[in-house]
Amino acid sequence: MTRFFVEPEMLNTQTITLSGENANHARVLRLKAGEEVLLCDGQGREALCRVTDSEMTLEVLCCRESQAEPDVQVSIYMAFPKADKLEHVIQKATELGAAEIVAFPTVRCVSRPDDKSLKKKLERWQKIAASASEQSGRGKIPQVVVLGSYKEALQRAAMANRAILLYENERATTLKMALEAAPLTTVSILSGPEGGLEEKEVEQAKEAGLHICTLGSRILRCETAPLCALSAVMYSAGEF
Numbered sequence: 529m530t531r532f533f534v535e536p537e538m539l540n541t542q543t544i545t546l547s548g549e550n551a552n553h554a555r556v557l558r559l560k561a562g563e564e565v566l567l568c569d570g571q572g573r574e575a576l577c578r579v580t581d582s583e584m585t586l587e588v589l590c591c592r593e594s595q596a597e598p599d600v601q602v603s604i605y606m607a608f609p610k611a612d613k614l615e616h617v618i619q620k621a622t623e624l625g626a627a628e629i630v631a632f633p634t635v636r637c638v639s640r641p642d643d644k645s646l647k648k649k650l651e652r653w654q655k656i657a658a659s660a661s662e663q664s665g666r667g668k669i670p671q672v673v674v675l676g677s678y679k680e681a682l683q684r685a686a687m688a689n690r691a692i693l694l695y696e697n698e699r700a701t702t703l704k705m706a707l708e709a710a711p712l713t714t715v716s717i718l719s720g721p722e723g724g725l726e727e728k729e730v731e732q733a734k735e736a737g738l739h740i741c742t743l744g745s746r747i748l749r750c751e752t753a754p755l756c757a758l759s760a761v762m763y764s765a766g767e768f
Contacts, residue, residue: 529566530557531662533669536569544577544586551584564589570661570669572597594667598625600765604754605630605685605718607678607725608639613751618653622660622670624758625767629657630673632681636723646674678729682736685716693733694719694753698742703760706739712765717757722750 532550544567546554559565559579565586568574572594577586604621606614608631618629633640641649653672661669675681685691690710692703694717707715718738720729734740743756762768 529564530559531566531568531665533570533658533662534567536571536573539567539569539573539575539588539591542588543580544575544588546584546586554584568594568661568667570658570667572668574667596665597667598762598765598767600712600761600767601627601688601714602758602761603628603630603685603688603714603716604758605632605681605716606754607632607634607719607721607750608637608641609721609750610639615653615656617751617754618656618670618672619660620755621758622657622666623664624755625666625762626670626758627668628671628673629653630675630681630684632675632678634678634721634729635726637721638723639721650674679732681718682733682738685718686737688714688716690714691716691736691738692718692757693725693730693738693740694743694757695730695740696724696742696747697730698740701739701741703741703743703757704764706741707761707764709739712761715761717754717761719750719753719757 538544561579561581563579565577566574567577574594575591576589578589580587604626606617614631621629650672657672658669692706730740743753748756
């Protein structure tokens, strides 16, 4: 079913007129009177609507909570990577059901965008998340967040019910062990940049309360590791 994201207040009316990019999309789709579409507020509510006399005007049939959102809230914390790798992670993490994607600097980060470039990047990253949400049929648009320090990322990630740091040199604790140790309600997955995290940073994560985990005997790329872990969390939570 065709899905459009609209402002939350629009779901409070009985008749809705599409405008802007949504109207252009509706014209491309050549929607006809009688067809049903879904309008989502990006925050978990959706409205089942019927096209009336034109592709621009919709009649609201019912409003409800989104039926496509996972019960587990997963936050992806990723150190700034090089090139457009973060864009790839944002898109795929959104498709897989992440609640938010958080970027932050570490000692070995090569990419260190300044405030001016970050503003433009954030706008682009949020659009990628919105587009991926629409394509994958989600009811929420994950927020893309940028933090100013690794310490801030650790403090924020540690607030989850299960906070995990992925580390290639860990040998004792697997991701499976960490996920089985507590109910999966809120989960933070934190991973490093291309060069990995320094041992001091791993110790800081332990002190903050994060569980240090391995993803196995193979070293995954920085853009692969968080998506692999996110998939494992969703599987463990019964979402797949």
